[in-house]
Amino acid sequence: MRAGADVSVIARGPHLAAIRENGLLIEAKDGTFHGRPKATDDARDIGEQDIVIVSVKAPSLPQIAGGLRPLLGAGTRVVFAMNGIPWWYFHAHGGPFDARRLDRIDPGGRVWSAASPDRVIGAIAYTACTVSRPGVIHAENLRNRIILGRPDGVPDEQTDRLAALLAAGGLEIEVTDRIRDAIWAKLLMNLTGGTLGVLAASAMRDALSHPILGDVADRIAAEGAAIAQALGCDPGDHGTVRARLSVSGHKQSILQDLELGRAMEIDALFRVPLEIARLADVPTPTLDVVVALVIQRAKAAGLYAE
CATH class of the missing domain: 3.40.50.720 (NAD(P)-binding Rossmann-like Domain)
Structure with a gap:
């Protein structure tokens, strides 16, 4: 307009x-x-x-x-x-x-x-x-x-x-x-901030103030980057993801959905990237755990079904 x-x-x-x-x-x-x-x-x-x-x-x-x-x-x-x-x-x-x-x-x-x-x-x-x-x-x-x-x-x-x-x-x-590079660059932020935001029920600025969660964030970003690279994509420097999220006082959209009782984007954000990791034979031990916890949290809230 x-x-x-x-x-x-x-x-x-x-x-x-x-x-x-x-x-x-x-x-x-x-x-x-x-x-x-x-x-x-x-x-x-x-x-x-x-x-x-x-x-x-x-x-x-x-x-x-x-x-x-x-x-x-x-x-x-x-x-x-x-x-x-x-x-x-x-x-x-x-x-x-x-x-x-x-x-x-x-x-x-x-x-x-x-x-x-x-x-x-x-x-x-x-x-x-x-x-x-x-x-x-x-x-x-x-x-x-x-x-x-x-x-x-x-x-x-x-x-x-x-x-x-x-x-x-x-x-x-x-x-x-190279739109897929851009998809993965944003997805590293969603994989990290979305999962930890839901589990911590906090904006990233608050959640990542805890050193252990900062370390988990680094591992999530590294695993997401490995999936992207296995598909021939360049998601950028995954080592900057934690720092970029740490200044955000905005709650991730998927956490807003949880708090407002709206259907959560579990599949596009979390499950499909892991399915692609299996296709590309990329190990994702940290993501496997945090995504399983987020799925259970969403199911418990009645906001996600298989």
Whole structure:
């Protein structure tokens, strides 16, 4: 909207009602922005789009798959701005795992069939946002950065167009031909901060003040990096993960979900990376323990089922 694009929003419940009545308010460190996008809970109301951005949590993917179809024209690109391993990860990957489906994230291939991985633009977001009340988004970061890239790494006019629109809207945008490197760089933060955040029920700044948890964080990051490297990815310096998390007073999103009683992204963030580790024959002794504990915590809260 800020860049002059015609924007529509698909939302539900009180959030939808608030946007329809009052518009959408973004509270950021550099000021506030108020817009009035078209808002609906039925994709058929808005029809085919040039670009569709999907930002639901991974557990909701199967439920929204059918709703994507009315939005897709012949040249529509679909951006999946989500944490963890994406459902399309092995599309155009090359090597022995090329085109492998991830049924734990996309059971029955519903999203694969509805969206088609050929349309995908991968997106990694470095933002710390919360819905402070219906229709109001509070962004805590001074820098809100998004990395975009196609699974096949081939330059794409629509990706560049999207990048220009988002940058004009005030976001810090990078386009990469190695989007999987960016996926793993963010995932090291999620594997470390997400697991320890849930188990410690704390922001990382508090949890990592304990030396033993700091050592565990280092081992988790190292194991995550080993998985990435076994797949030919460069996740960056895993030795900096603890230091970067240690300054964060923001609760990890998966801990927020636990506290608010929302479905937790156990599979995309934790279980699928471990399944990939088994495929690549990478040992993950520390992750095996902490992920098992997080799964049990989520099950005990009634927020995760096999």
